[in-house]
Amino acid sequence: MKVSVYCLVYNHEKYLRDALNGFVNQDVNFEFEVFVHDDASTDNSVQIIKEYEKKYPHIIKPIYQKENKYSKGIKIFDKYIYPKMQGEYIAVCEGDDYWCDIHKLQKQVDFLDSHKNYIACVHNTKLIDLYKNGIEIIKYDNDAERDITFENALEGVKGSYHISSLMYRYEYGRKTPKFFDMINVGDYPMGIYLTMSGKVRYLNEVMSVYRYGTDGSWTSRTGISTLNEKINEKKQLINFYEEIKIYTNEENCRKLDVQILDQKIDILTIKGDFKKIKTAPYKDVFNGKSKKMKLKIFIKCVFHNSYMKYHNRRSK
Structure with missing residues (x-):
């Protein structure tokens, strides 16, 4: 197993097929698995996941919750997903985002396989702002292929990358520092942690789509x-x-x-x-x-x- 992917889902019925199609349509020369964690959705998300589970059992590995774990403060990735992963690398895409390049996983694996001194690889992302009905490519001060710095990571998405673009080596998901538990947005601490731990490469290719302001997202739940x-x-x-x-x-x-x-x-x-x-x-x-x-x-x-x-x- 080369890559383990995880996808967090909560009431993503309107968007979930895009995410799941982005997984199963990947054109790769290795094995990969996708853990789709449904956090007790109240819409039809579970039915959609089961449909893909039945059709792609070698890829889609669901985890269904009967009660919402996020609201209880449980670290979903640490408790339910990471212990099941078998891949050399970990990739991420939440249920309201999706991958728009069928070669995404292959390109990132090729880079990390040939650059052992790098611990992670990211890329550019298209942003769909549902509040403003706008679509744009996320622009950075330096859009060339480059290394992501600690300072970039401190700026969050605008300075570094979106979580849907991230692939990192398995061992960096094992035990994270205390500061991971101090804020509710897990991708921000991860970005900082990775740049503190080693080299992170940015590829200037748009290979994922980030929907901002979706129903069931962190932004909509916090209000x-x-x-x-x-x-x-x-x-x-x-x-x-x-x-x-x-x-x-x-x-x-x-x-x-x-x-x-x-x-x-x-x-x-x-x-x-x-x-x-x-x-x-x-x-x-x-x-x-x-x-x-x-x-x-x-x-x-x-x-x-x-x-x-x-x-x-x-x-x-």
């Missing part, structure tokens, strides 16, 4: 936060970055310190405290932002009461 909830999210990220500093070098710690100050500036913006933003240690990070972003922060602070009323009304 629009109140301002107090946003402050708590920022504090959680600060603690997350502080924990990462325990595991990494001095240079990366300096980059994490910038991220921490950035989160603190966001908190001050929510509180309308522009005066403090213009003092040390925040002013250098603020001055490094674009003119558009600085103006946005200024307006939110100056018209703080109006901003609070508008945001809290949206969150209800």
Whole structure:
């Protein structure tokens, strides 16, 4: 078994066939398996998975839950999926995303097989924004084939890659650091962890599609936060970055310190405290932002009461 793939599904009936077709249509010269984990969907996702399980039993290996595990805080990958995997490499695609290149797995395996000094390989992705009805290719500052840096990973999807493009060596899924448990979005810690652990290669080819804002996705389940909830999210990220500093070098710690100050500036913006933003240690990070972003922060602070009323009304 060369590659083990995992696919997390929750009420993805409208999109799931695209994901499953992306798996079974892969043109490869090796064996691969796909663990499709349904987290007690209430739509027809289970019926669709069973259909593909019956048709492609050598590829589709389902895991059905009778009660939702995500809502109980259970680490689904660690408990239910990783112990079953047999592949040399692990690839990922959630049930509302899909692969659009039938050679995706082959290209990434070929790269990792011939570059033993790399621990992971990613690629470019098409973004479908369901909130804006827009379709675009995710653009990066440097779109050439290159290595993903720790700093890229800190920027998330916009700076590095989307999870649907990821393939990494099996051993890096075994035991992850404590900071993995400190925020709810698993792909962000993974991106940071991999760039801390070894070399990650970016291929400038569009081989997957990321649907943003789908029913059942993390973004739709969390909804629009109140301002107090946003402050708590920022504090959680600060603690997350502080924990990462325990595991990494001095240079990366300096980059994490910038991220921490950035989160603190966001908190001050929510509180309308522009005066403090213009003092040390925040002013250098603020001055490094674009003119558009600085103006946005200024307006939110100056018209703080109006901003609070508008945001809290949206969150209800």
